Structure formats: C-alpha cells, structure tokens
Amino acid sequence: MDCTEIRPPTLNIFPSQPMHVDPLLKGVGLGSSSGDRNNNTNNSNNSSSSNIQLGFDSPTSSSGVSNKRSSSEQQHQQQSTMMMELANPRTDLTSKPPEPDKVSKRESIRKGAASSSEHEGPKTPDPKTLRRLAQNREAARKSRLRKKAYVQQLESSRMKLNQLEHELQRARAQGMFFGGSGMLGDQSLPCGSGNLSTEAAVFDMEYGRWLEEHHRLMCELRAAVSEHLPESELRLYVDNCLGHYEEMMGLKSMVARADVFHLVSGIWKTPAERCFLWMGGFRPSDLLKMLVPQIEPLTEQQFLAMCSLQQSSQQAEDALTQGIEALHKSLSETIASGSLTTPTIMANYMGQMALAMNKLANLEGFVRQADNLRHQTLQQLHRILTTRQAARCFLAIGEYFHRLRALSSLWLARPKQE
Numbered sequence: 001m002d003c004t005e006i007r008p009p010t011l012n013i014f015p016s017q018p019m020h021v022d023p024l025l026k027g028v029g030l031g032s033s034s035g036d037r038n039n040n041t042n043n044s045n046n047s048s049s050s051n052i053q054l055g056f057d058s059p060t061s062s063s064g065v066s067n068k069r070s071s072s073e074q075q076h077q078q079q080s081t082m083m084m085e086l087a088n089p090r091t092d093l094t095s096k097p098p099e100p101d102k103v104s105k106r107e108s109i110r111k112g113a114a115s116s117s118e119h120e121g122p123k124t125p126d127p128k129t130l131r132r133l134a135q136n137r138e139a140a141r142k143s144r145l146r147k148k149a150y151v152q153q154l155e156s157s158r159m160k161l162n163q164l165e166h167e168l169q170r171a172r173a174q175g176m177f178f179g180g181s182g183m184l185g186d187q188s189l190p191c192g193s194g195n196l197s198t199e200a201a202v203f204d205m206e207y208g209r210w211l212e213e214h215h216r217l218m219c220e221l222r223a224a225v226s227e228h229l230p231e232s233e234l235r236l237y238v239d240n241c242l243g244h245y246e247e248m249m250g251l252k253s254m255v256a257r258a259d260v261f262h263l264v265s266g267i268w269k270t271p272a273e274r275c276f277l278w279m280g281g282f283r284p285s286d287l288l289k290m291l292v293p294q295i296e297p298l299t300e301q302q303f304l305a306m307c308s309l310q311q312s313s314q315q316a317e318d319a320l321t322q323g324i325e326a327l328h329k330s331l332s333e334t335i336a337s338g339s340l341t342t343p344t345i346m347a348n349y350m351g352q353m354a355l356a357m358n359k360l361a362n363l364e365g366f367v368r369q370a371d372n373l374r375h376q377t378l379q380q381l382h383r384i385l386t387t388r389q390a391a392r393c394f395l396a397i398g399e400y401f402h403r404l405r406a407l408s409s410l411w412l413a414r415p416k417q418e
Contacts, residue, residue, distance in 0.1 A: 160205050199258035204268050206251050210244075217241055218398040221391055231387045241394040242382055249375050252280065253368065260364045270408035273401065279320065279370035284313040284377040287397065291381070294396040295389045305384045309377065316373050324366050331359050 125133075196204070221237045256263055263280035266273070276282060288310040292298075298306065334356045338348055382390050 160202055163205050164201055196262070197259045199255050200262040200268075203251060203255040203262065207248075207268055210248055210251065214244060214398065215402075217244055218395065218402075222395055225388070225391050225395065234391055235387045238382070238387060238390045238394065241398075242378060245378055246375065249371050252371055256280075256364050256367050256371075260367055263367055264363065270405045271411060272404045272408040276404070278317070279324065280367050281370060281374050282401075283317060284374055285310055285317055287377070287400075288313060290400060291393055291396055295385060295393050298389075302384055302389075309380050309384070313373065313377055320366055320370055320373070324363075327359065327362055327366070331356055334359060 217237075217240055221241060224234055224237045252263060262268065266277040266280070269277060276286065288306065292306055334352060337352060381393055385393055
C-alpha cells in the first residue's frame with residue numbers, strides 16, 4: 001500500500017471550541033479550516049468533499065485546528081471575565097457612577113409631577129375652612145372699625161376739651177361769674193352758660209357739630225332734588241337725613257340721664273325756637289300741619305295716612321302733657337307741704353326733699369317718651385311718602401328750623417331802644 005494513501009476519516013468527538021461561542025466566530029473558524037481542506041484537496045483526489053459532508057477533519061489540517069483552539073480559548077477567557085464583572089454588584093455600584101441618563105430621567109419625572117400639580121390648580125377648601133376664613137375676615141373688619149371709632153372718639157374728645165377751655169376763658173373774660181349767697185350758705189354759682197354740667201356742655205358742643213352736619217346734608221339733598229336724580233340714588237340722601245335725626249335723638253338720650261333740666265329748659269336752643277319748645281323738642285302735630293302743604297299733591301291714601309298720623313300724634317301729645325302737668329302739681333304739693341313761714345325742722349325738710357327728688361326722677365321718662373314720639377313721626381313720614389316727597393319733606397323741616405334760628409339772630413342783633 002502506498003504511503004501517500006489517505007487515512008480513513010476519524011470521528012471528531014472532541015470539539016475544538018466551546019459550544020457557547022458566538023456563531024460569527026464559529027463561522028470564521030470554520031472558514032479557515034475549510035480553506036486548509038481546499039488546499040489539501042489537490043493531493044487527496046477529491047476526498048475533502050466527503051469530509052465536509054461527513055463533518056470529519058483530515059490529518060493534514062492539524063495546524064489550523066491548533067490555531068482555532070488557541071483563539072477560542074482566548075475568547076472564552078474574555079467572556080468569563082466579563083461575566084464575573086457583571087455578576088459582582090458591589091464592584092458595579094462602587095466603580096460605576098450613576099448614569100446621567102437616569103439622573104435626567106428622575107429630574108424630568110419630578111418636574112413633570114410638579115407641573116401636573118400646578119396644572120391641577122389649588123384645591124377648593126371644605127365648608128369648614130371657608131367658614132373659618134369668613135369668620136376671621138369679619139373679626140378683622142370689626143377690629144378695624146373699633147379702632148377707627150376709638151381714634152375718632154379720642155379726636156372728638158380732644159376737640160371738646162379745647163372748645164370747653166375756650167368757652168370758659170371767654171366766660172371769665174366777659175365777667176359771667178359772680179358770687180351769691182343764700183339761706184343754706186350756697187357757694188359762688190355760675191350764671192348763664194357757666195351754669196352747665198359737664199354732660200350738658202358736651203351736649204351743646206355736639207349739637208353745634210350736628211347743626212353744621214345738618215346744613216351740609218340739606219345742601220346735598222337740595223342739589224340732588226334739583227338734578228332729578230333717580231329714585232335709587234335719591235333714597236340714599238333721604239336715608240342719610242333720617243339717620244342724622246336719629247343721631248340727634250341719641251345725643252338727647254345721653255344728656256337726659258345726666259341733666260334732664262338742660263333739655264327741658266331749652267337753653268341749647270335759640271330764643272325763637274324756645275317759643276315752640278315742648279318737652280325738649282318740637283311738637284309732632286305742629287310739624288305735620290306745617291308739612292302737608294309743602295309735600296302736596298298727595299294721593300287719597302297718603303292724605304288719609306297723614307291725617308291718621310296727625311291725630312295719633314295729637315293724642316299722644318295730650319297724654320304726655322297731662323302726665324307732665326300731674327307731675328308738676330304733685331311736685332308743687334310736695335314742696336309746699338308743711339309751713340312755709342315758720343322755721344323748718346331739718347328732719348321734715350330733708351324728708352320733703354327726698355320725696356320731691358323721687359317724683360322728679362319721672363321727668364326723664366316723660367322727655368324720653370316725647371323724643372320717641374318725634375322719632376316715630378319721622379319714620380312714619382318716611383314710610384308714607386314717596387322718595388321725592390320724603391326729600392321735599394326733610395328739606396321743608398330743615399328750612400323751617402333754619403328760619404327760626406335766623407329770626408333769633410335778627411332779634412338779638414336788632415338796635416336797642418334807649
């Protein structure tokens with residue numbers, strides 16, 4: 001047998017590379033081995049074709065197999081190293097910094113959540129929260145009003161003190177204080193405007209301020225009537241005038257508790273006004289008689305209501321007048337009880353004075369009832385009349401008392417006859 005005869009193919013039971021090697025690398029290795037076999041086909045009389053089909057290697061391709069085995073071992077070592085690095089999480093966490101892509105992704109998620117909350121808008125609070133907020137706002141508003149009223153009260157008190165000081169200085173300069181004596185050893189008593197209590201002096205100053213404000217309101221009301229403003233706007237001026245009269249009733253109630261004689265005497269009024277004074281003010285029935293011609297034409301229903309109001313006011317005036325007359329009679333009898341010519345016994349005298357003071361306390365009640373009647377009359381007028389009629393009504397009342405005050409000024413300024 002010839003030495004050059006080809007050996008029979010043997011089974012390749014030991015593969016030259018691991019089974020998990022990448023197919024591309026396997027393909028490269030196969031390509032090289034196939035090239036060696038092609039070189040040997042020239043001497044083997046076409047035996048390589050059968051080797052390829054059967055999957056066997058010829059003895060002449062041993063060098064290619066060794067190269068192939070060495071390259072596969074290197075690849076296997078590299079892959080095992082990579083797998084060990086991936087399998088060690090501590091090395092991965094300590095060696096690799098956080099990826100910027102992940103950080104940016106977290107920031108974008110956070111920004112997206114914030115933007116979504118902004119787009120949702122503020123949540124509507126529950127009714128309890130709304131009620132608490134409303135109560136807080138109301139408490140703050142009342143606190144501001146109290147502070148404003150307190151500041152105004154301090155300012156008005158300062159002005160009152162200054163005015164009182166000026167009045168006292170003027171009274172002393174005019175010599176209105178003089179000495180006097182009486183049976184009971186009276187000390188020096190001031191006469192005229194000096195014979196005023198503190199409450200009465202404050203009332204006189206407030207009444208002067210009230211007159212100035214009343215004049216301003218009358219000018220505004222007269223301008224509103226002449227401009228033919230709508231009913232809704234004109235009603236505001238009428239309500240202001242009614243509220244201004246109610247303020248005057250409050251001032252009189254204040255001084256009635258401290259010095260009711262100051263109201264009844266009418267020294268805070270001008271001389272012409274005192275002629276028509278009734279229990280510290282005007283008679284409602286006389287005022288109604290003066291007003292009816294000023295606010296005509298009236299409807300039949302309004303005319304009947306005015307007549308009824310006048311009649312009820314007259315009846316209330318008569319009842320109060322009878323009551324005050326009875327008080328005067330009872331007070332006079334109490335003072336005149338006992339002997340007025342013989343020396344009085346001090347015990348009897350003090351008993352009579354105590355009884356008279358108890359009866360005199362009822363005078364304040366009569367003055368309050370008279371002021372309530374005047375207040376109710378103005379309110380009834382405001383209810384019966386239309387807005388424009390009520391405006392003309394308050395203008396007529398203001399002009400009436402203004403003319404009485406002007407008459408007093410003219411009377412005091414008249415030339416004196418020698």
